[in-house]
Amino acid sequence: MQLKGMLRHKMGWAEPKGAHHGVVLASRVRLARNLSSEHFPAHASPSALKRVLDAAFLAAQYGPLAQAAFLKVGDFAAVDRRLLVERHLISPLLEAHPAQRGVIIAADECLSLMINEEDHLRLAALQPGLSLRQAYRHAEALDESLETGLRYGFRSDWGYLTACPSNLGTGLRASCLVHLPGLGLTGLMDQVLENLKRAGLIARGLYGEGTKVMGDFFQISNATGLGRTEAEILGAIEKAVGQLAERELECRERLASGPNRARLEDTVYRAVGLLSSARLLSFEEACHHLSALRVGLTLGWDVPGDIGLVNELLLLVQPAHLTLLAEKDLPAAEAASLRAALVRRRLGKD
Amino acid sequence: MICASCQQAEAVVFIKQLSDNHVRQTALCAACAAQAQEAFAPADALLKLLAQAGAARPHAGPARCPGCQLTFAEFRHEGRFGCPGCYDHFAPQLRGLIPRIHNGASLHRGRAPKKAPEA
Numbered sequence: 001m002q003l004k005g006m007l008r009h010k011m012g013w014a015e016p017k018g019a020h021h022g023v024v025l026a027s028r029v030r031l032a033r034n035l036s037s038e039h040f041p042a043h044a045s046p047s048a049l050k051r052v053l054d055a056a057f058l059a060a061q062y063g064p065l066a067q068a069a070f071l072k073v074g075d076f077a078a079v080d081r082r083l084l085v086e087r088h089l090i091s092p093l094l095e096a097h098p099a100q101r102g103v104i105i106a107a108d109e110c111l112s113l114m115i116n117e118e119d120h121l122r123l124a125a126l127q128p129g130l131s132l133r134q135a136y137r138h139a140e141a142l143d144e145s146l147e148t149g150l151r152y153g154f155r156s157d158w159g160y161l162t163a164c165p166s167n168l169g170t171g172l173r174a175s176c177l178v179h180l181p182g183l184g185l186t187g188l189m190d191q192v193l194e195n196l197k198r199a200g201l202i203a204r205g206l207y208g209e210g211t212k213v214m215g216d217f218f219q220i221s222n223a224t225g226l227g228r229t230e231a232e233i234l235g236a237i238e239k240a241v242g243q244l245a246e247r248e249l250e251c252r253e254r255l256a257s258g259p260n261r262a263r264l265e266d267t268v269y270r271a272v273g274l275l276s277s278a279r280l281l282s283f284e285e286a287c288h289h290l291s292a293l294r295v296g297l298t299l300g301w302d303v304p305g306d307i308g309l310v311n312e313l314l315l316l317v318q319p320a321h322l323t324l325l326a327e328k329d330l331p332a333a334e335a336a337s338l339r340a341a342l343v344r345r346r347l348g349k350d
Numbered sequence: 351m352i353c354a355s356c357q358q359a360e361a362v363v364f365i366k367q368l369s370d371n372h373v374r375q376t377a378l379c380a381a382c383a384a385q386a387q388e389a390f391a392p393a394d395a396l397l398k399l400l401a402q403a404g405a406a407r408p409h410a411g412p413a414r415c416p417g418c419q420l421t422f423a424e425f426r427h428e429g430r431f432g433c434p435g436c437y438d439h440f441a442p443q444l445r446g447l448i449p450r451i452h453n454g455a456s457l458h459r460g461r462a463p464k465k466a467p468e469a
Contacts, residue, residue: 226455
């Protein structure tokens with residue numbers, strides 16, 4: 001079974017809309033939930049994992065995911081699983097251990113349910129721009145629907161019980177995917193990271209757990225979910241990310257209007273030149289230059305494309321997306337060639 | 351760019367590790383990144399905290415969780431529980447530990463499921 005059809009879908013959360021969308025690509029809310037009667041997945045037998053998978057699929061047949069795609073991760077080839085990781089729909093953990101794991105995905109990919117990850121259920125809602133509260137409303141609606149059919153592990157003193165005690169309480173991780181090239185270019189990134197840490201927030205990469213960061217794209221999220229209400233957690237992150245976005249825009253404006261304008265122009269227009277003309281593009285190179293092109297677009301400069309297209313290209317140039325596009329395994333050189341051709345074509349330069 | 355770990359496949363994940371407020375960068379292929387992800391987990395702050403707590407805190411109650419047979423020592427090593435029942439079984443040890451994980455917070459203040467089982 002192949003997921004090639006997903007390449008044609010536009011992901012609702014990658015659209016350039018919502019507050020601060022020049023800096024905040026997307027807002028994501030994740031809720032961790034577990035069934036009270038089953039071992040956590042890392043300690044569960046294959047038959048127990050299957051029971052959880054079946055129960056989750058049954059419970060999700062009603063409610064917000066009723067029309068969604070119900071996928072068993074073990075049914076898919078490695079390249080399809082990688083595609084799901086690249087689209088942030090499953091974690092690398094599910095990719096590596098697909099047996100009796102599942103994911104349910106709404107058509108616009110803005111709402112999904114991962115089954116048998118570290119916890120039995122990981123509900124995820126994504127929205128474009130800085131819109132955590134809206135994302136939370138979607139996740140909460142799914143949560144309310146699922147809990148009518150499932151009995152969650154819960155204590156009134158410690159909240160939702162999770163495999164890792166750091167997720168205890170609300171089970172909520174709210175995060176914003178932010179683009180911070182201005183802070184990077186002005187050398188302020190380390191200071192910003194320190195301030196975030198003091199505010200109880202953490203910076204991660206695009207793929208969830210761990211500290212992976214790709215290019216100038218960071219994921220800012222809450223460190224803990226116990227002791228505060230969901231609204232308090234969401235409000236604190238929205239406030240911090242809003243301030244971060246304003247600071248990033250100030251940096252971009254300062255770079256664009258001050259003595260360093262020529263340096264920034266050179267970075268942006270070199271990127272345009274490479275993206276428009278290169279015949280071979282590595283993944284890293286494409287991300288780096290698309291990041292620079294995105295800066296030029298947010299400053300209103302005369303560069304090709306639009307922010308929505310750049311958001312889309314950042315996903316499409318990933319290796320599994322190219323493999324499915326080509327319908328065959330690609331050696332690195334062929335992938336680089338296809339990537340370059342795809343970027344040129346979408347930017348209208350071919 | 352070639353993966354810094356295996357030196358063979360194309361790098362697709364670019365890791366900037368935050369350490370002492372400095373960003374260190376490396377590039378890995380998908381397979382090596384997945385391995386690195388697993389390697390990151392045991393190194394996290396939670397496990398360090400658990401090791402410190404374990405050294406100072408005597409154990410209470412029966413050694414194994416009756417639901418999943420996990421011992422508190424195994425939890426300290428892995429940083430993960432075996433089943434929701436572990437929270438009841440190891441509650442005496444956890445009452446001091448949970449506020450240390452959650453910046454001093456010890457009580458849930460968020461929403462509750464409509465049919466919550468009470469511990």
